[in-house]
Amino acid sequence: MSENAQPNERVIPLTKPPAEGAAEGEGEKGPSKSALKKAAKDKEKAEKAAKRKAAEDAQKKEQEANDVSKNDYGDLDVDGAWPEDFPGEDKVPYVELGDLEEYFKDTSKMDAPGGPHITFRARVENARSQSAKLAFLVFKKGTATIQAVVAASEELSRQMVKFASSIPAESYVLVHALVKQPKEAVKSTTIQNLEVHVKKLYIEGKAKAQLPMQVADAERAIPVEGEEETSEEGRPIVTLNTRLNNRVIDLRAKHNQAIFKIKYNIKKLFMEFLDARDFIGIDTPRLLGSASEGGANVFEVKYFDRQAFLAQSPQLYKQMLVAAGLERVFESGPVFRAENSNTARHLTEFTGLDLEMAFSHDYHEVVSLLEELMLHIFNGLRQNCKRETDLVRSIYHVEDFKLPEAGKVPRLKFPEGIKMLRDAGEEIGDFDDLSTPQEKRLGALVLEKYGSDFYVLDQYPLAIRPFYTMPTTQTRASYDPANPNAGYSNSYDFFMRGQEIMSGAQRIHEAEFLAKRMREHDAKVDPESAGLKDYVAAFEAGAPKHAGGGIGLERIVMLWLGLPNVRLASLFPRDPGRLTP
Ligand code: ATP
Numbered sequence: 001m002s003e004n005a006q007p008n009e010r011v012i013p014l015t016k017p018p019a020e021g022a023a024e025g026e027g028e029k030g031p032s033k034s035a036l037k038k039a040a041k042d043k044e045k046a047e048k049a050a051k052r053k054a055a056e057d058a059q060k061k062e063q064e065a066n067d068v069s070k071n072d073y074g075d076l077d078v079d080g081a082w083p084e085d086f087p088g089e090d091k092v093p094y095v096e097l098g099d100l101e102e103y104f105k106d107t108s109k110m111d112a113p114g115g116p117h118i119t120f121r122a123r124v125e126n127a128r129s130q131s132a133k134l135a136f137l138v139f140k141k142g143t144a145t146i147q148a149v150v151a152a153s154e155e156l157s158r159q160m161v162k163f164a165s166s167i168p169a170e171s172y173v174l175v176h177a178l179v180k181q182p183k184e185a186v187k188s189t190t191i192q193n194l195e196v197h198v199k200k201l202y203i204e205g206k207a208k209a210q211l212p213m214q215v216a217d218a219e220r221a222i223p224v225e226g227e228e229e230t231s232e233e234g235r236p237i238v239t240l241n242t243r244l245n246n247r248v249i250d251l252r253a254k255h256n257q258a259i260f261k262i263k264y265n266i267k268k269l270f271m272e273f274l275d276a277r278d279f280i281g282i283d284t285p286r287l288l289g290s291a292s293e294g295g296a297n298v299f300e301v302k303y304f305d306r307q308a309f310l311a312q313s314p315q316l317y318k319q320m321l322v323a324a325g326l327e328r329v330f331e332s333g334p335v336f337r338a339e340n341s342n343t344a345r346h347l348t349e350f351t352g353l354d355l356e357m358a359f360s361h362d363y364h365e366v367v368s369l370l371e372e373l374m375l376h377i378f379n380g381l382r383q384n385c386k387r388e389t390d391l392v393r394s395i396y397h398v399e400d401f402k403l404p405e406a407g408k409v410p411r412l413k414f415p416e417g418i419k420m421l422r423d424a425g426e427e428i429g430d431f432d433d434l435s436t437p438q439e440k441r442l443g444a445l446v447l448e449k450y451g452s453d454f455y456v457l458d459q460y461p462l463a464i465r466p467f468y469t470m471p472t473t474q475t476r477a478s479y480d481p482a483n484p485n486a487g488y489s490n491s492y493d494f495f496m497r498g499q500e501i502m503s504g505a506q507r508i509h510e511a512e513f514l515a516k517r518m519r520e521h522d523a524k525v526d527p528e529s530a531g532l533k534d535y536v537a538a539f540e541a542g543a544p545k546h547a548g549g550g551i552g553l554e555r556i557v558m559l560w561l562g563l564p565n566v567r568l569a570s571l572f573p574r575d576p577g578r579l580t581p
Contacts, residue, residue, distance in 0.1 A: 443498015
């Protein structure tokens, strides 16, 4: 019988007549002899169990009273407040695990009287009992992990050892410990030449014993299609879907933390570069009264008693602000695409890094600035995020990203790209848009020829670009009203590893010409319509010539690191099938 079993309190009626459906053994004259015997036996059993439990409880109480460590471990109160006698920073330094090695670089700290003590808070990566007297734990914080020893002694009870070894993995704990140099370097942790000997240990945030997935499983690459469900070592290979369903646990994987540090750095480098060149950060609306850029791929939302739309890009607003006199603007913000395309590179919500600027002579001034911007980001990542990049690439094994020599970003005219593809055996028309496989093929050809994973394709066919794109001078000179979308345009795409990361162009800044292009574009729009009237009016008020571009932040992250899916570069990705968590 278990500790919690209760004595059997069933009362056997001795005189009551049997009810309908009475239990076996209860005859007309009351319970039978055998029923009475069974009841007595049950009673005796229950009494014995109650006695045993009382004895165990008493023993437990006594042990607790004699537990020398009773004030050194346990669960913190729900508000997480430290116990009163837990040493504060005035007595023991609080050191983050990530800073520990740096902290003890000054080796004189190891000679502190009574040994160097620290306090810290961390997560339990795992806890195991070696014996009743010894437990080993691994603590982690960020990307740092350290081995911890909990050893019974005159000052540390076996109860505390048992408590430590049974803390569920992923619980968040508060620790006071003595720092020592292990006899041999600990190979399984990132901090190898230091270990901590626990003196006090409290649980701040307890994890359930059975989490829906293990962080250790998230530390591995997502399975490629057709891969076995278990690895050679027999561990489950958790699918991307399961990981995204349990994203909070998934994000604890060290390489996932690294991915988002890299993402944040890209955004910072983007802003820093433009800030240094007199750009102004802007915030344009995400809620629009009409689907201004054409209507396809736009999400509708209910807006009080009207209909509204989520912005597909800040394009029209960026340009209106250039017309408003801001001249150099940039923005980092969410953009929404109702593209029902379940590919590895499309999200329905992603982060757009956008910019727009007036230029003085030729739109290539802007292309050059954009190239410099991308090189600033790549070089910044090499400098600031080498450790993170290496960590992610140790999981997703891809070649290092090959950068062009400074000032030598391959910039190909569209027909040149078509020729390279044709020479390699691709069938493609002069003015066809490139398919995804063709883009990848061209990326490989450029890498072979120029040794760069980054390149620019310039002057796309006018017909495959949006209505606001400026035609080339030559295209305008040979304008044919019967074929108004023929020829090329002052537009460009940027590519990393053969996949598009940015689209941009010189935009039309002259109102009449803009309205004309709107009407004659293959995907015709009405310049008088509610969504476009204000946009056209911006240019009627006189605007400078300008160009810009829109970059997908998650695409840069994915392609810099060689991730197999763009969802891995979004904290809580949104795609046609996913709106949670
Ligand atoms: P693609 O042809 O790859 O679908 P696009 O031509 O629709 O892209 P633009 O509208 O020019 O893309 O958007 C500018 C940039 O935004 C793209 O170069 C890409 O980096 C990013 N981007 C566009 N659509 C998505 C998406 N659905 N998910 C993630 N990033 C995207």
